[in-house]
Amino acid sequence: MISEEIEKMLLSKSIENVFKTMMGYEVSYSDNDEGGDISKHEHYTATIGFAGGWNGFVSITCSTDTAKFITSLLLGLDSTKVTCEDIRDAIGEVANMVGGRFKSLFSELQNSGKEVFKMSIPSVIQGIEYNIFAPADSGNTKVVVNVKDGKLVALLALQEDSNSK
Amino acid sequence: MEKHFSELIVNTTTTVFKSMVFMDVKEIEFEGKIDIPGKHVTAMVGFAGVYMGLTAIHCSIEFARKIGASMLQMDSSKLTNEDVRDALSEISNMIAGHFKAELAKMLDAEQQVFEQSVPSVISGEDYETHAIIDAPHYYAAFSTGKDIFYVELAMKKV
Numbered sequence A: 001m002i003s004e005e006i007e008k009m010l011l012s013k014s015i016e017n018v019f020k021t022m023m024g025y026e027v028s029y030s031d032n033d034e035g036g037d038i039s040k041h042e043h044y045t046a047t048i049g050f051a052g053g054w055n056g057f058v059s060i061t062c063s064t065d066t067a068k069f070i071t072s073l074l075l076g077l078d079s080t081k082v083t084c085e086d087i088r089d090a091i092g093e094v095a096n097m098v099g100g101r102f103k104s105l106f107s108e109l110q111n112s113g114k115e116v117f118k119m120s121i122p123s124v125i126q127g128i129e130y131n132i133f134a135p136a137d138s139g140n141t142k143v144v145v146n147v148k149d150g151k152l153v154a155l156l157a158l159q160e161d162s163n164s165k
Numbered sequence B: 001m002e003k004h005f006s007e008l009i010v011n012t013t014t015t016v017f018k019s020m021v022f023m024d025v026k027e028i029e030f031e032g033k034i035d036i037p038g039k040h041v042t043a044m045v046g047f048a049g050v051y052m053g054l055t056a057i058h059c060s061i062e063f064a065r066k067i068g069a070s071m072l073q074m075d076s077s078k079l080t081n082e083d084v085r086d087a088l089s090e091i092s093n094m095i096a097g098h099f100k101a102e103l104a105k106m107l108d109a110e111q112q113v114f115e116q117s118v119p120s121v122i123s124g125e126d127y128e129t130h131a132i133i134d135a136p137h138y139y140a141a142f143s144t145g146k147d148i149f150y151v152e153l154a155m156k157k158v
Helices: A004-023 A064-075 A084-110 B002-021 B061-072 B081-107
Strands: A043-051 A054-063 A118-133 A141-147 A150-160 B026-028 B040-049 B051-060 B114-116 B120-131 B137-143 B148-157
Touching: A004 A064, A004 A084, A004 A141, A004 A150, A043 A064, A043 A084, A043 B040, A043 B114, A043 B120, A054 A064, A054 A084, A064 A084, A064 A141, A064 A150, A084 A118, B002 B026, B002 B061, B002 B081, B002 B137, B002 B148, B040 B061, B040 B081, B051 B061, B051 B081, B051 B114, B051 B120, B061 B081, B081 B114, B081 B120, B120 B148
Parallel strands: A118 B051
Antiparallel strands: A043 A054, A043 A118, A054 A150, A118 B040, A118 B120, A141 A150, B026 B137, B040 B051, B040 B114, B040 B120, B051 B148, B137 B148
């Protein structure tokens, strides 16, 4: 069991690191930011599952405009020219990288010498008026960062596998 | 092999529904896309190991409520939205778990073929999901007589 505070810190560091090293972009934070109501307009969510000694998933959600901006940064394309497929590939890859960075930081923290979890494949959700939920007993740690004029909301669900305890 | 994966996901789904939801479901022809009008819900379970991928179940919110009522032996009008999400999560978990066991038998594998993540549930009116994988993707459609639902498998060997 790790505290929500530590989960938040690891998740924030993972996002900051991926944006800085892979896209050359520094994300920023606003105090007490809940992320607003992205779900009222078209938006994207990318999730990646964790399976092993610890189980869970990480998801990132942002508006279409923010997703286009991220895609243009990652793929080096003009944001007006990116296709839906480019966006899906890019934010799926960002979720994959955030999950991978989180795994690495979490492994260092656990310092057990065992692999903490393996990662599944990314899945991308695209639409309006939808929400994503994690099981109540797996925590629901949320981190919100500012990306250009929009927000990116990351959700972490994590629980230790009952057979590994 | 691909035909076997398809068959496995169909057999797994019918078995889980019969034994856990007490419903007989029948495979029907998948017409190329997931088509659920109105509010719907998706429960996804990722997996990783010798194989990596995900399984997902997609259905209407009304059908998810019927699943919850049957599994929890409760009047569907008394279920909260959280009860419904939990029930569908549990079904997606069982489909992935049963599929894992059947896949291991089929491959005569001595070790686990994969481990499962916790389920994520998506609920809303107007959305679509895409598994990002460079490998075949399998969909199966099922009917209970009144309701239609879909099960998806995206998987590749590592």
